[in-house]
Amino acid sequence: MSVQVRARRRHGGALVVAVLGILAAATACSAPGAPQAQGTAGSSAAPATPAAAATSAAAACGTAPVTMDAYIETGFQVPNSLMAEFTRQYPNVKWNIRQDQFAVITQNAPRVLASDPPDIMRLPSISDLVKDGLLKNLDGYATAYGWDKWPSSELVQLRLGPGGRPRGEGSLYAMGLNYSMTGVFYNKKLAARIGMTSAPATLAGLDQDLAKAKQAGITPIVQFNGGATGGFAFPLQDLMASYGPPGPINDWIFNKPGATIDTPANLQAVQHLTQWIKAGYFEADANAMDYPTMISRFTHNSGLFTFDGDWESGNFDKLMPGQAGFFLMPPAQAGGPHAAMSAPLTYGIAAKAKHADCAAFFLNWVATNPVARTIDVQVGGSHPLGATGASMPAIKPGTVTAQTLAAGSVISKENGSMDFIANATGAIYASAWTPELQKLFAGKETPSGLLSTVQSDYKQELGG
Amino acid sequence: MAPALGMYGLFVLRPLALTVQYSLYQWDGIGPSTWAGLSNYATVLSDPALLAIIGNAFKLIVSFSVVPVLLGLAVAVVIRRISASRLALTARTVLFLPQVIPLVAAGIAWSWLLSSTGVANQFLSAIGLGGITRAWLGDFSTALPAVGLIGAWVLVGLCTVLLMSGMTKVDPSLYEAARIDGAGLWREFTAVTLPSIRQEIAVCVTVTVIAALASFDIVYISTQGGPGEATMVPGLEIYELAFSHRQVGLASALAVVLIVVVLACVLPIQRLARKGGER
Structure with a gap:
């Protein structure tokens, strides 16, 4: 009734009627998506x-x-x-x-x-x-x-x-x-300056190298955490693998019923990452740094370590030949097993x-x-798929590609492969990990708050 | 008339109606959908995270609308006074340039200027303010104002040109009369210029308020809504919800709410301007 009154009074009222008409026509149709889905599912x-x-x-x-x-x-x-x-x-x-x-x-x-x-x-x-x-x-x-x-x-x-x-x-x-597989790349020139002659064997050893770099005025870690992709997920998941076994992390990523990311071992990992942040091991503009900037800075000798994957090995061998090294994230206890995100x-x-x-x-x-x-x-720069014992191409020794390939066989021997925590659901990286890690870096989130927020987002997404 | 109406119906009204329809379902964009009634709207209006995002859009009104309109007024008055000189033409061109540059390019250029090693920080260091340098777009406290600055830069030229064109229409005899009555610059501005360009100001405010509430491209290019959700705006959130989270229903509900919010802000401005004009 009120629609008719308005239509008579105003010229624009005709529009309202038209909108309502088309709206009615559209909503009278079937629910969106249903028929198409039946066709493709089969x-x-x-x-x-x-x-x-x-x-x-x-x-x-x-x-x-x-x-x-x-x-x-x-x-x-x-x-x-x-x-x-x-x-x-x-x-x-x-x-x-x-x-x-x-x-x-x-x-x-x-x-x-x-x-x-x-x-x-x-x-x-x-x-x-x-x-x-x-x-x-x-x-x-x-x-x-x-x-x-x-x-x-x-x-x-x-x-x-x-x-x-x-x-x-x-x-x-x-x-x-x-x-592909991930771990820690390091700059050999900067490593020599702090007297780092071999890859750290334990997490404590890595901590010492980080502290030495900081004292020597070298940026300890170049890591991107800006835009829509929080790159701190790389060091975080590596720390998770130092503190605990990869199995429960994989269960969570694979959406096994009852799996949770909010575990005591993972809390230790986030707390450890927070210590690194508070110690100033990352660059002050990490929250504004994107991935290409990180690669550019690392290859231009502006940081000792970067947490990344072997898909960059070929690139590093080309851009900084002989200067890049690689090691798997060291375990918390000496002699403990290694784990790595690999997919x-x-x-x-x-x-x-x-x-x-x-x-x-x-x-x-x-x-x-x-x-x-x-x-x-x-x-x-990554390992080919295929049967065990299939032919492997010759790699120039001393290259970082050779190192990442060798590390790959350690991971498969120790059964330490994990998928990436960002892949647990379609939107978990953009909607939970990235903002939470950016807040953690800015001191606006606690380690336990980060894990509980990610877990509740995860449950909400799987439930919906 | 009929073909135009057909096009309008096909490309404006039909998508609008579909958005309203989608907002009543839970749908991932491909698979089967389930009827959700008004629950998506309940989520939009009760989820503190989504309300904070709508709040960000209102904060942007300050830098997208208030600043460009005031600055545009000041600049237009100055340029009008020196309209004969070559400087006026140059100033007009320079100020209008941001309208010609694609917003994406502007966003990229500004994210370089505002980066930790960008020109903005180099300048601050040069004048002895090295202590406050930072990655302006990556800092929780400065990211939203920095995005606002980009918006102000884009929109001040539009407002200047619009207001100037309004001022050229004003009858010169009005200014003469004011001067004979002994009015100073300020009186001349408030008594003659302002009332005469009321309509142009209304257009400026309308366009810039819509730009603030429905902003997308500048934010998408410069911060993607980060750090955290510090610069997340409804336009970008709708896109994220629909295409990353695949919650087409919730995205559509937020879109409908955004339309209502924009109308609720813009219609009173229009009414105010019209009333003033009739007087």
């Missing part, structure tokens, strides 16, 4: 089974010209080099490559996979994508190519239960191009991909072809 529930003998190139990719749609991450050369080499070996396969920053891929992934499905794509956290039926179930390929005979720890992070949870068990929904460089196949067989053949080729494995190590 198509990926069953494992992909390649046609008989599809494990040959001719069967998987054909002999006629084919163009593969790839969606990859900007700033990392490995996929481009691998795809170029693949085309050299199989000239009928060409690539249509689209590149974006990882943050953009994270936000676009569900819509791209649903409406413009690439054959092969760099993937963020995959639980929600599996829940929506957007990724191809790779169990069939795994059996056909023998991926299930590889060390199970290599692909465990890419296995999911029905409906996407928990992670770490169930069907295989993605593959890796290689297997496959995750790539998957869209449930509705047009050339799924060829994409799977490519993924298998990356792990088994000697040239591809060499590219993985020399360009990417």
Whole structure:
């Protein structure tokens, strides 16, 4: 009634009526999203089974010209080099490559996979994508190519239960191009200045090196913590692994029922990080520093340590040859086991991909072809996937790449691999870890407050 | 008329209606959705974190709206007085330049200027204020004012040009009459200039208040809402909720609330200006 009165009185009232009309029309439709989801969920529930003998190139990719749609991450050369080499070996396969920053891929992934499905794509956290039926179930390929005979720890992070949870068990929904690992890089020139001749064997030893650097006027740790990605998660998770076993941390990341991040060992880790902050071991502008700035500062000798991953090994060997060293985060007790965040460089196949067989053949080729494995190590700096005892390319001794690869075998021997705490849910990094770590650095959050906030955000996300 | 209305309906009204519809569901953007009634709105209006984000938008009104309008008035008056000189043209061009530069580029340039080794800190160190240098966009207490500074820089030129164009319309005989009556510069400004450009001021205030409440690009480029949530604004939070958290319903509810807040702020300004004009 009031709408009619207003419409008569004012010209603009017609607009109100139009809005209400369209609104009524829109809301009269079905709930958003429902029909589409039914269509996609069915198509990926069953494992992909390649046609008989599809494990040959001719069967998987054909002999006629084919163009593969790839969606990859900007700033990392490995996929481009691998795809170029693949085309050299199989000239009928060409690539249509689209590149974006990882943050953009994270936000676009569900819509791209649903409406413009690439054959092969760099993937963020995959639980929600599996829940929506957007990724191809790779169990069939795994059996056909023998991926299930590889060390199970290599692909465990890419296995999911029905409906996407928990992670770490169930069907295989993605593959890796290689297997990256994190630890502590150091600048050998600055290390010599403080008399650091070998990598610290315990956390106390690392503390001593940090104190010595501070006294010598050297920035002890160059670590980014700005923008939407709190890089203090790297030292924090390393400290967690010093104080406690990686198992409970993995359970939390894999969304096992009842898992919590708010444990006494993790509290010790956050308290230790707080001590480092209070001692002034980080740069004063850490909360405004982004990742490229951190790399630039470390390679320009402005800090002793940086907590990062082996994907930078090749870069460091090029930018500061012979000057970068690497060690795994030392345990709290002498002789204790080592642990490190390590994860496959995750790539998957869209449930509705047009050339799924060829994409799977490519993924298998990356792990088994000697040239591809060499590219993985020399360009990417990371360990190739594949069966134990598969060929390893020769690495120049003394390079940081050689050191990170050697550290990788320590981690697999000691079973110390963890996924990244930022990957526990789709939004936990941006919504909880990053702001909380920025507050911790600014002295606006307590160690126990940080853990309880992250845990409550985690529960809220998993519940919703 | 009909094609225009069709376009308007397709690209403005339909998305608006869909936003309202989505706000009543829990939906991740792809999978099935569940009816949520008004619970998303209850969350927006009761979650202290979300209310703090809306509060940030109101704080930005000071630097996005109050400062540019006052500064724009002062500059416009000065430029009008020296309108014959070449300096006036230069000043006008320089001040309007931020409107031509894409906001993304401006945000990147300013984040360099305000970084720990940027020009701002170099200048402060040079004049002996090295003690207060900091990463302005990475410090909890200065990040929001620093974002506000970028906004003020962008909007002061727009206000200046708008207000100046209003002043050129004023009948010169009014100024002459005021001067004959013995009015000084200040009296001339309050008695002749201000009442004559009332409409232009209203436009300036409206545009800048909307820019403050619906800000996105400057914040996205310079701080991404950090450190912590110190510079998080509704526009960026809507984007984060929809595309990172995949809570399309909650994001839509916040968007609808933002529309209502903007209208509640802007409509009274319009009414005030219209009443004044009728008098």
